[in-house]
Amino acid sequence: MAKTYKIAVIPGDGIGKEVTPWAQKALEKAAEGVADFEYEQFDLGAERYLRDGSILPEEEEERIKANDAILLGAVGDPRIKAGILERGLLLKLRFDLDQYVNLRPSKLYKGVTSPLANPGDIDFVVVREGTEGLYCGAGGAVRRGTPNEVATEVSINTAYGVERVVRYAFKLAMKRRKHVTLVHKKNVLVNAGDMWQRIVDRVAEEYPEVTHDYLHIDATTIFLVSNPSRFDVILTDNLFGDIITDEAGAVVGGVGYSASGCINASDEYPSMFEPIHGSAPDIAGQNKANPTAAILSAAMLLEHLGFDDAAKKIHAAVEADIEELGSTVRTTDQVGKDILARI
Amino acid sequence: MAKTYKIAVIPGDGIGKEVTPWAQKALEKAAEGVADFEYEQFDLGAERYLRDGSILPEEEEERIKANDAILLGAVGDPRIKAGILERGLLLKLRFDLDQYVNLRPSKLYKGVTSPLANPGDIDFVVVREGTEGLYCGAGGAVRRGTPNEVATEVSINTAYGVERVVRYAFKLAMKRRKHVTLVHKKNVLVNAGDMWQRIVDRVAEEYPEVTHDYLHIDATTIFLVSNPSRFDVILTDNLFGDIITDEAGAVVGGVGYSASGCINASDEYPSMFEPIHGSAPDIAGQNKANPTAAILSAAMLLEHLGFDDAAKKIHAAVEADIEELGSTVRTTDQVGKDILARI
Ligand SMILES: CC(C)[C@H](C(=O)O)[C@@H](O)C(=O)O
Ligand SMILES: CC(C)[C@H](C(=O)O)[C@@H](O)C(=O)O
Numbered sequence: 001m002a003k004t005y006k007i008a009v010i011p012g013d014g015i016g017k018e019v020t021p022w023a024q025k026a027l028e029k030a031a032e033g034v035a036d037f038e039y040e041q042f043d044l045g046a047e048r049y050l051r052d053g054s055i056l057p058e059e060e061e062e063r064i065k066a067n068d069a070i071l072l073g074a075v076g077d078p079r080i081k082a083g084i085l086e087r088g089l090l091l092k093l094r095f096d097l098d099q100y101v102n103l104r105p106s107k108l109y110k111g112v113t114s115p116l117a118n119p120g121d122i123d124f125v126v127v128r129e130g131t132e133g134l135y136c137g138a139g140g141a142v143r144r145g146t147p148n149e150v151a152t153e154v155s156i157n158t159a160y161g162v163e164r165v166v167r168y169a170f171k172l173a174m175k176r177r178k179h180v181t182l183v184h185k186k187n188v189l190v191n192a193g194d195m196w197q198r199i200v201d202r203v204a205e206e207y208p209e210v211t212h213d214y215l216h217i218d219a220t221t222i223f224l225v226s227n228p229s230r231f232d233v234i235l236t237d238n239l240f241g242d243i244i245t246d247e248a249g250a251v252v253g254g255v256g257y258s259a260s261g262c263i264n265a266s267d268e269y270p271s272m273f274e275p276i277h278g279s280a281p282d283i284a285g286q287n288k289a290n291p292t293a294a295i296l297s298a299a300m301l302l303e304h305l306g307f308d309d310a311a312k313k314i315h316a317a318v319e320a321d322i323e324e325l326g327s328t329v330r331t332t333d334q335v336g337k338d339i340l341a342r343i
Numbered sequence: 344m345a346k347t348y349k350i351a352v353i354p355g356d357g358i359g360k361e362v363t364p365w366a367q368k369a370l371e372k373a374a375e376g377v378a379d380f381e382y383e384q385f386d387l388g389a390e391r392y393l394r395d396g397s398i399l400p401e402e403e404e405e406r407i408k409a410n411d412a413i414l415l416g417a418v419g420d421p422r423i424k425a426g427i428l429e430r431g432l433l434l435k436l437r438f439d440l441d442q443y444v445n446l447r448p449s450k451l452y453k454g455v456t457s458p459l460a461n462p463g464d465i466d467f468v469v470v471r472e473g474t475e476g477l478y479c480g481a482g483g484a485v486r487r488g489t490p491n492e493v494a495t496e497v498s499i500n501t502a503y504g505v506e507r508v509v510r511y512a513f514k515l516a517m518k519r520r521k522h523v524t525l526v527h528k529k530n531v532l533v534n535a536g537d538m539w540q541r542i543v544d545r546v547a548e549e550y551p552e553v554t555h556d557y558l559h560i561d562a563t564t565i566f567l568v569s570n571p572s573r574f575d576v577i578l579t580d581n582l583f584g585d586i587i588t589d590e591a592g593a594v595v596g597g598v599g600y601s602a603s604g605c606i607n608a609s610d611e612y613p614s615m616f617e618p619i620h621g622s623a624p625d626i627a628g629q630n631k632a633n634p635t636a637a638i639l640s641a642a643m644l645l646e647h648l649g650f651d652d653a654a655k656k657i658h659a660a661v662e663a664d665i666e667e668l669g670s671t672v673r674t675t676d677q678v679g680k681d682i683l684a685r686i
Binding site: 076082083086087091113114115116117118134135139140141143144145146147148149150151152153154155156157158159160163185186187188189190191192193194195198217218219221222224225226239242243244245246247249250251254255 | 425434460477478484528530533537568569585593597598
């Protein structure tokens with residue numbers, strides 16, 4: 001009998017609400033016969049916050065933690081000051097559930113038009129650290145609002161936190177084209193950059209088949225445009241990972257095709273899967289958003305639970321859909337139905 | 344009689360040595376009859392460091408300060424640990440000479456092939472803060488090399504430092520298409536981001552003709568690929584400015600066409616002009632590097648000293664050269680001669 005997995009669903013804001021149901025449907029259909037899913041819906045995000053002021057009540061966070069995995073839509077609303085939902089909900093989950101690997105594949109699908117004139121074959125994965133760096137919330141301000149204000153932001157990096165994500169990247173490279181590129185800015189951020197480089201060099205010795213190189217973050221933004229095929233596994237910190245995965249999303253034809261996993265690779269807490277696009281308030285509620293990234297995040301969830309064949313079904317369906325219909329303007333529901341029909 | 348200006352010349356490393364003489368020649372020819380230049384050469388960079396261990400001796404820095412402006416080639420050498428020359432020479436000059444505006448125009452010239460399929464008209468300027476943020480060198484490491492190592496990097500941002508560069512950006516926008524885009528990551532870096540936004544909003548009130556908007560750094564990397572024409576003046580901090588100007592350089596067909604000015608807009612110290620490309624050790628000494636960016640940095644120097652007409656001569660010569668010969672493979676010296684002949 002198929003085992004039942006408990007999935008926490010946080011549709012969140014804007015188009016998150018429209019695309020997440022399609023991720024759930026794809027999950028069920030792809031895993032038919034091998035796994036069943038029991039959903040627990042969480043009403044978190046902008047509307048909840050505006051209604052009763054709560055962002056992530058402790059009791060609800062505990063219930064989320066009791067699930068086997070999390071599907072997240074998108075978080076963010078222009079009515080709410082920047083940072084409140086991001087730090088109070090999304091980043092709080094990533095940190096509290098110790099999701100230290102933020103995994104973001106970028107692939108140029110056949111049928112998708114890249115904004116690049118000669119994109120070549122693009123197929124790489126960014127392994128972004130998810131629980132350290134400038135995202136810790138360390139920092140503050142003095143004399144706020146005066147001409148003498150000083151505001152600081154502190155990037156905290158630990159050998160413990162860096163080593164575990166470095167190991168993940170090298171292990172992942174073994175299943176791929178066996179090349180890791182460390183991205184940092186070690187000529188300026190000499191303390192953190194030096195530590196990252198030393199740990200990469202040390203772990204690399206355990207993976208003699210994997211080659212590795214180093215690029216500054218600024219040079220990386222050039223290569224993503226001029227030669228994205230050069231990348232296999234990109235390994236980087238929290239902020240640099242945030243930046244280059246958006247650029248990578250653009251290069252493969254839009255963040256509408258990019259999914260991500262916030263992974264607790266030690267399995268102490270559930271991992272979380274989300275499209276990398278935001279809540280897109282400008283098109284929300286209009287049945288316009290592309291659910292492909294959300295559906296691909298369901299595939300990542302399946303892989304994480306060990307259902308590689310089910311995940312492959314979703315990938316194959318998405319690839320076929322994009323190749324045939326990628327350039328057709330369709331509603332959210334139409335794309336969802338078209339992909340479902342192929343799973 | 345034409346006034347004589349004293350220019351400190353720091354060719355630096357690699358291709359810096361090959362392109363800088365062309366910047367000097369362009370300077371002289373464009374300003375013929377209106378300004379004369381007296382050069383003081385400084386032997387600083389990798390070779391000097393490897394020879395006698397000095398990076399920027401105080402006495403030489405004092406002599407640099409006594410000049411009216413600085414022409415810099417490029418700094419960096421693979422034989423030297425990342426950070427030593429960058430922080431000891433390039434960043435030390437930017438900080439000690441209080442070059443708080445790092446000005447980086449991006450323009451897609453006719454005749455240059457952008458890697459984008461539909462680049463559109465690209466013509467914007469990045470106003471990057473140059474003396475604060477994560478570039479301060481604040482940070483450190485404890486338990487270095489152990490499993491308990493912690494490394495920090497601190498971004499320091501002051502109202503004083505932010506306001507002066509914000510004012511510069513709005514003033515510059517008045518001479519252009521009157522639009523300023525603040526780029527930050529205020530949903531995560533809430534202390535610094537909030538201060539930047541408040542200061543922008545306040546200064547904007549003094550410029551009712553200038554419109555302004557805000558983009559997260561991650562979204563900016565998308566727009567630079569998908570719609571770079573949307574930008575006029577981009578205003579941002581030191582690290583984000585570093586990142587997006589390299590991406591912008593790629594989008595306009597390569598950093599070979601991108602010059603920059605490290606400007607002390609209060610004129611207490613000389614400003615410094617440099618191509619944004621690096622020392623490119625892979626092609627150094629082969630007469631292959633494109634001197635166009637260095638020549639354009641000479642034009643920025645002329646504008647800074649108030650010689651707008653002379654600067655325009657260089658711009659016109661570069662534009663004509665690229666339009667006619669941009670796609671021809673030429674040596675450094677050939678490109679230099681071709682541009683010189685048109686000034
Ligand atoms: C919403 C924001 C806090 C988040 C981040 O910066 O990590 C987003 O940009 C992402 O990449 O998932
Ligand atoms: C060499 C390096 C320190 C420098 C920087 O980061 O500012 C360079 O990348 C630049 O953009 O001028």
